[in-house]
Amino acid sequence: MAFKVMGISAGRKNGNSEILVKEALLACQELGAEVTFINLHDYNILDCTGCTHCTQGMFMKGENVGCVLKDKDDKDKLMQAIFENDAFIFGAPTYDLQVSANFTRFAQRSLAYETAFLEKIGAITPKHRVAGLIAAGGSTRAWQSMTLETMQAAMFTCDFNVVDMLLATRVAAMGHVLTRPELIERAHKMGENIMKSLAKDPADRGWEGDEGYGWCPNCHSNALVLGEKQWDGIEYNVECQVCGCGGDLEKDENGKWKFVIEPKLGYLKDRTTVAGRGLHLDEIGQTEGAFYRNPANRDIVAEKMPKYRELKFKGV
Numbered sequence: 001m002a003f004k005v006m007g008i009s010a011g012r013k014n015g016n017s018e019i020l021v022k023e024a025l026l027a028c029q030e031l032g033a034e035v036t037f038i039n040l041h042d043y044n045i046l047d048c049t050g051c052t053h054c055t056q057g058m059f060m061k062g063e064n065v066g067c068v069l070k071d072k073d074d075k076d077k078l079m080q081a082i083f084e085n086d087a088f089i090f091g092a093p094t095y096d097l098q099v100s101a102n103f104t105r106f107a108q109r110s111l112a113y114e115t116a117f118l119e120k121i122g123a124i125t126p127k128h129r130v131a132g133l134i135a136a137g138g139s140t141r142a143w144q145s146m147t148l149e150t151m152q153a154a155m156f157t158c159d160f161n162v163v164d165m166l167l168a169t170r171v172a173a174m175g176h177v178l179t180r181p182e183l184i185e186r187a188h189k190m191g192e193n194i195m196k197s198l199a200k201d202p203a204d205r206g207w208e209g210d211e212g213y214g215w216c217p218n219c220h221s222n223a224l225v226l227g228e229k230q231w232d233g234i235e236y237n238v239e240c241q242v243c244g245c246g247g248d249l250e251k252d253e254n255g256k257w258k259f260v261i262e263p264k265l266g267y268l269k270d271r272t273t274v275a276g277r278g279l280h281l282d283e284i285g286q287t288e289g290a291f292y293r294n295p296a297n298r299d300i301v302a303e304k305m306p307k308y309r310e311l312k313f314k315g316v
């Protein structure tokens with residue numbers, strides 16, 4: 001059976017992101033994949049209300065209670081289509097240094113579709129999902145400093161395993177990317193990389209993108225932060241802002257700084273793995289769970305909340 005690859009663009013209709021995603025899909029199709037494409041602008045996606053109905057169902061009752069917005073917009077229809085696919089090419093524009101809000105809105109509604117949970121209870125067929133990410137923006141990385149990284153952060157909930165990334169720089173106008181054959185060629189290569197990855201056993205799938213891309217040798221993000229003590233006492237000197245791996249900066253033989261992940265504990269919090277994300281569930285149990293377990297907290301909230309509930313300021 002042919003592999004199924006889906007392209008999802010959050011950019012303008014016929015815009016730079018869409019063109020690059022379509023070029024990558026073309027390569028997949030040439031290599032035998034069955035491809036589909038959607039642009040998020042064609043769908044109605046509402047904001048996550050933050051009600052936690054879905055996660056309370058998952059973690060308290062072990063049930064797939066779904067999203068309270070399920071019948072109110074197109075998210076559920078799109079998710080059912082998504083779960084049919086083996087690989088995904090996501091494209092999005094940079095707005096204010098990061099991925100556009102429509103991409104984030106779509107992604108944050110995926111909490112109700114946490115694949116590790118849905119697979120565990122048999123609601124969906126377990127699948128290893130492969131992904132390529134394409135970001136387009138008018139500037140260099142300097143003004144697109146968080147775009148791929150914010151797209152990466154949206155990949156964890158549904159376990160999309162990122163094997164390639166492309167940052168299309170200095171493409172601003174409609175059709176601008178068509179004047180940059182090297183970007184079109186690189187997008188085509190992404191399609192080939194996706195197919196190369198799909199041809200492998202899921203256990204052997206890994207990074208197929210440019211060698212040495214990004215600061216982080218684990219997830220290839222370009223975003224590092226100074227570590228701070230975490231809820232369980234663990235502290236790294238430097239952390240990858242995306243995958244959470246920890247280690248330190250060292251100079252290589254050419255005097256260039258590189259991020260070296262601590263071999264013993266550095267991969268413990270790796271958010272690109274189900275096990276790494278599982279530790280975050282422990283953290284939620286220790287913070288939100290502990291809050292609910294202690295009745296004294298309810299009394300404090302009941303006593304102090306009225307002040308803020310009743311505090312009204314002039315609106316617009």
Ligand SMILES: Cc1cc2nc3c(=O)[nH]c(=O)nc-3n(C[C@H](O)[C@H](O)[C@H](O)COP(=O)(O)O)c2cc1C
Pocket residue numbers: 010011012014015016017018092093094095096097098136137138139140143144171172173174
């Ligand atoms: C609201 C807004 C904010 C933007 N902010 C940035 C930015 O911070 N950095 C950048 O490189 N480009 C920025 N751009 C330019 C777009 O990323 C660029 O036009 C891109 O090619 C659009 O992709 P699309 O054609 O797929 O929609 C911004 C555009 C808009 C409309």
